[in-house]
Amino acid sequence: xxxxxxxxxxxxxxxxxxxxxxxxxxxxxxxxYWYRQDPGHGLRLIHYSYGVKxxxxxxxxxxxSVSRSKTEDFLLTLESATSSQTSVYFxxxxxxxxYNEQFFGPGTRLTVx
Amino acid sequence: DAKxxxxxxMDCAEGRAANLPCNHSTISGNEYVYWYRQIHSQGPQYxxxxxxxxxxxxxxxxxxxxxxxxxxxxxxxxxxxxxxVYYCIVRPTDSWGKLQFGAGTQVVVTP
Numbered sequence: 001x002x003x004x005x006x007x008x009x010x011x012x013x014x015x016x017x018x019x020x021x022x023x024x025x026x027x028x029x030x031x032x033y034w035y036r037q038d039p040g041h042g043l044r045l046i047h048y049s050y051g052v053k054x055x056x057x058x059x060x061x062x063x064x065s066v067s068r069s070k071t072e073d074f075l076l077t078l079e080s081a082t083s084s085q086t087s088v089y090f091x092x093x094x095x096x097x098x099y100n101e102q103f104f105g106p107g108t109r110l111t112v113x
Numbered sequence: 114d115a116k117x118x119x120x121x122x123m124d125c126a127e128g129r130a131a132n133l134p135c136n137h138s139t140i141s142g143n144e145y146v147y148w149y150r151q152i153h154s155q156g157p158q159y160x161x162x163x164x165x166x167x168x169x170x171x172x173x174x175x176x177x178x179x180x181x182x183x184x185x186x187x188x189x190x191x192x193x194x195x196x197x198v199y200y201c202i203v204r205p206t207d208s209w210g211k212l213q214f215g216a217g218t219q220v221v222v223t224p
Contacts, residue, residue: 045213
């Protein structure tokens with residue numbers, strides 16, 4: 001299994017509070033991604049990174065920011081959490097080879113009350 | 114816009130082959146077909162991918178039609194552990210990995 005961890009694995013928070021989710025990899029892969037998964041929507045890309053300090057928006061980026069100061073860490077921040085951000089969040093990594101298969105982390109279940 | 118169409122669900126008997134269809138009639142010449150699966154509550158897992166030719170690995174076989182408008186994922190001997198949602202995804206070769214997931218096919222393998 002690819003070395004990807006996510007923390008925390010579960011979190012319950014209140015509306016309006018800031019939340020940061022962490023994705024950590026030990027594979028030295030260049031590309032990292034944050035997805036969210038909700039019933040009826042499948043996985044949707046929030047933000048992605050193509051290198052240290054290089055990030056860009058995905059299809060559902062509103063309300064989220066990301067940072068990548070080191071190759072191994074990709075942080076997802078909800079500046080002011082809302083109930084609509086209750087979801088399961090998955091981090092993924094890929095090497096950037098021509099195949100570009102993505103390896104996914106175990107997920108973080110976030111509940112915003 | 115959905116680029117792939119898959120049946121919402123299918124059942125398969127344990128030990129039998131599972132054939133999962135996917136339609137991608139608008140696929141472009143530079144787009145790969147990828148298959149992932151997601152076992153309940155886990156992150157998606159890469160299975161296989163292909164461009165034109167049929168592919169096989171230790172997990173599955175991928176059959177792509179000559180016109181590339183459809184494909185079939187074959188799990189040769191389904192086990193209970195293969196119960197999962199299977200996603201068929203098309204991705205341009207130069208998009209370095211941004212995957213667009215649809216609803217997938219829920220496969221249930223029964224004893």
